[in-house]
Amino acid sequence: MRGSRLALCLALAASAVHAQVAPVDPDWREVEAPPPPAVKVDGLIPLEMPRSSLRYGVDPASISLGNDGIVRYVVVATGEGGALNALYEGLRCDTGEFKVYARYNAGSGWTIVKDSAWRELRDAPGSSHGMVIARSGACVGRAPNRSASQIVHDLRAPVNRRFGQPQ
Numbered sequence: 001m002r003g004s005r006l007a008l009c010l011a012l013a014a015s016a017v018h019a020q021v022a023p024v025d026p027d028w029r030e031v032e033a034p035p036p037p038a039v040k041v042d043g044l045i046p047l048e049m050p051r052s053s054l055r056y057g058v059d060p061a062s063i064s065l066g067n068d069g070i071v072r073y074v075v076v077a078t079g080e081g082g083a084l085n086a087l088y089e090g091l092r093c094d095t096g097e098f099k100v101y102a103r104y105n106a107g108s109g110w111t112i113v114k115d116s117a118w119r120e121l122r123d124a125p126g127s128s129h130g131m132v133i134a135r136s137g138a139c140v141g142r143a144p145n146r147s148a149s150q151i152v153h154d155l156r157a158p159v160n161r162r163f164g165q166p167q
Contacts, residue, residue, distance in 0.1 A: 024094055031068045036088035036102040036110045037061070044076055045155045047132050054079055056129045060152045062088075063138075069094065071138040071151060072101070075129055089130060093139035096121050098130040 037059070044057025054077045062074035071091040078084050086104035091097075097118040102110045121131045137154025138145060145151045 029068065030070060030090075031066055033066075033070075033072060033088075033090060033101045034064070036104070036112075037074060039074065039076065039084075039086045039104050039110075041076060041078075041084065045152070047075070047129055047136070049129060049132065052128070056132075058133060058155060060155070063148045063151050063155075065144055065148050065151070069144050071133075071144050073133065073138070074104075075133065077129075091121075091130060091134055091138050091144075092118060093134065093144045094142050096134075096142075098124070098127055098134075 040059050040061065041057075043060065045060055047056040047058065049056050057076050057078075059074045059076065062072070064072045066072065069092070071093065072089070073091075074086055074088050076084065076086045084106045087100055088102040088104070088110070090099045090101060092099075095118070098121055099116050099118050100113050101116060102112050104110050119127070121127050121134060124130075133155070137151045140146075145154060
């Protein structure tokens with residue numbers, strides 16, 4: 001009797017967890033991304049990137065949450081010699097994907113990436129900063145955070161989403 005109760009509880013818990021993950025909307029459409037904002041290097045929110053010689057930061061003023069559920073932002077990468085590059089990207093929290101809308105080079109400015117495809121955060125080389133942004137505040141589980149201001153707040157004080165404790 002006791003074992004069957006335990007099995008029933010475990011089965012109910014597993015189905016409740018499964019029910020909390022909403023399926024991806026097959027009718028979802030991305031809205032056109034706004035043009036990339038001006039690149040700013042002052043006031044960037046630093047990202048902890050342990051395996052990189054580059055310093056990464058997110059421009060808090062560039063963070064937006066679109067009606068399509070996409071979190072868009074500018075991330076700036078600075079090399080030890082001062083070389084600066086930036087990316088204007090979007091995150092789809094529900095699918096764990098990112099997209100590059102534009103690339104910035106200090107010498108030539110923004111270059112729009114035409115026909116950029118959504119790519120998985122886990123499998124794409126050079127996307128580790130996107131995973132850090134997603135886990136540090138842009139996404140809560142498989143959903144975008146509540147608002148751009150909440151994303152900025154959470155990026156400034158990252159929370160371990162699994163345990164709800166400051167890192």
